[in-house]
Amino acid sequence: MTSMSWVVLGVFVLTYLGMAAGGVRGLRMDRSWIAGAAAVLLLFIGAQTPAEAASHLDAGALLLLLALMLVSAQFEFSGVYAWLNGRLESYATQPARLLAAVVVLGGVLSAVLVNDIVAFALTPLLCHSLLARGLDPRPFLLALALACNAGSAASLIGNPQNILIGQAGGLDFWGYTAIAAVPAIGALLITYLVILWQWRHRWGTAHSVTTEAAQPAQVYGARSYLKPAVATLVLLGLFASDLPREWSALMIAVLLMVSRRVASRDYVQAVDWNLLLLFAGLFVVTGAAMALPPVAGIAAQLADRGLLPQGVLSLAAASLVAGNLIGNVPFVMLLLGVLPEMSPSLLVGLAVMSTLAGNLLLIGSVVNLIVAESARRQGVRLGFVDFARSGVPVTLLSMSLAGGWLVLGGWLPW
Template sequence: MDWLIVTVFAGVYFGMALGRWPGLAINRTGIAVIGALVLLLAGAIDGQQALASIDFATLSVLLTLMVLSSQYAASGFFDWLGNRISHLDLGPRGLLAGVIAICGALSAVMTNDVVVWAVTPILIQGVVARGLDPKPFVIAVACAANAGSAATLIGNPQNLMIAEFGQLDFVEFLVACGVPALIGLLVVYAVLIYSPMTRNALRVVSHAVPGSDVISVSLDRPMLIKALTATIAVILIFILVEERALWCLLIVAMLLLSRKLGTDQVLGRVDWHLLALFCGLFIVTGAMSGDDVIAKFFHDMLSTFGIDQPGILVGVSLVGSNTIGNVPLVMMLLSLGPDWSQSMLHGLAVFSTLSGNFLIVGSVANIIAVEQAAKAGTVISFTDYARLGVPITLISLVMALGWMTLIS
């Protein structure tokens, strides 16, 4: 069955690169699920092998962060925050800096996708009311969310996988990866400020007084306090506890115990499609790594290629993140790559995350930002994004590479 496993693996990751299979409306989640089903139905793997390959610890933590984000959304926090950001009593450059700083900080403790999804629509309304072009602000939200999420183990899905794989320490990860994440945020601001496209956009300002038309947004403070408490609890779990998954699921249980929010309201905001994508990919990559011949071939190939060298890892992360996506890339490398040291895992987390800023397709957060902008009437083309995303990514990666080389 070696040939079938390799064929399914190739077909699934080809679909990850294109986002679909030609001629079909199926998306990445459907492709991963079908790939897993083909392996099971053909007998290439059995049910026990499939279950054993699924990293339920990562899924549990990811579910916890999604439920936590749902709690924030229900409290009105995201609406309130987006409204306050867009009405800061600052000039265009100051507003841009505020957007980058806040979105970057939030993404370090929440999944970056949720931050982008929640903040983008309201921010667009605010900057348009000022007479500003919203394009650079939307791109700033996406790039800042990606860069900021690189700082912690809970900032994005690929970091969660890396954390569980290497049982990484939260504080050590923050010390190693927080610096390139902060540098990444500074690079986002610098490129946006000095880009001719953005410079011109920031000069188009109306005579409206910033902050004069702040919309009153209802904020449920008890619900917000519950969300903040849960966030602190999750961080403490990652710092102090080894069995993170079970304790994180306890947080989910506590959030479900509510007199205001029904279970359907809490779980209705969970991205079940993403969880299904993870399950499918876990099974497909697990089948590859479970075959001794295939696993040895990939292990030897990646070792010969020099994947353990930071410079090579940067290149693989940049190409892989902008073709098959950073989550599938990380899952594949962890399953089939060489023995990963702690410094290599730190590098993989930073490089794969920062590489997501390169093109629209490099990160789910980018896609969400562009789609949200389109719904609000702001069209950001592939070229519009690339003119800013490419220099942001290349500069960030060079600086991150220098930092990782210095501390390794």
């Protein structure tokens, strides 16, 4: 290899080591900054031309993610999240029913919206309401995080890695859901049962509060909720057509941004640009490394020898280890780079397994970190041990169920 090829390979390795570290020690620099800085470095030293870097970007995946974030923002601006939180309030005196409602709500919303946005919107509302009632928010926040991950496995728009997998493989939207819905629903049920068993006598007793104290955000009328609901139904219908998913989502997002109440800049500010930077940076760095002939040759040899994930067990093991080490988005991007010709069945298995594996540890998914950080700002500490105590059994049981389903259905071998 040339000296420049070694530099590209070195940047690639250091980038994924940064993904494993979660940032730069001693500095407030996260995974997104590392990926973006690495891409800029490759451009600066001439290892990649702007045209080459642009060729590595999956514009469809980036645009679809952007559009879905804008659609998700409409639910918050319309007061839908606050209204739903108000409905959860009615179960406060029956914590077991409240727990079930949180699991169902988090799971269903995350199947049709980006789960990061759902977790970001609902966590502070839940914390406010539960603290006002005198209930321990931790089991319900655990349920929210685990349910958001589990529910998002049911669709190709539920989380960032599934968006990437669906775009990369051209998977059929509803065909995927027909396979993934069973393990996703099973994971939601497992989440409820595990947390109920662990926390049933530890979440406290709810007491009554005034309506003003229980409601942390404005709730608008039913006409306001109609706009995001109709938009979501139309969007799901468009996903069944032959139109590119990113164009359908962008058109719905643009129409939603026509508003008398919400300024367009507020929609723009609701976008998680940090996540988009992570995607773009990893596209460039991974694409540059995989374009090197020696790296491509090594990847092909590993695939030929069966040393890369091909079945349920190897896919589950890789998802658990790599997903919780470098993050599920970087893991998926890396695997797509070394196995560019994955079969549709393997892509389905990757989407399901990489998503469910994110429930293992607090660091396994961006959703988990969003819930923990947002709860901390509300005065609630959701620690690593608290999360692992529920996350480990939920993940192992969920992935076992998913693996059995994929094998029995004939989609993947063991």
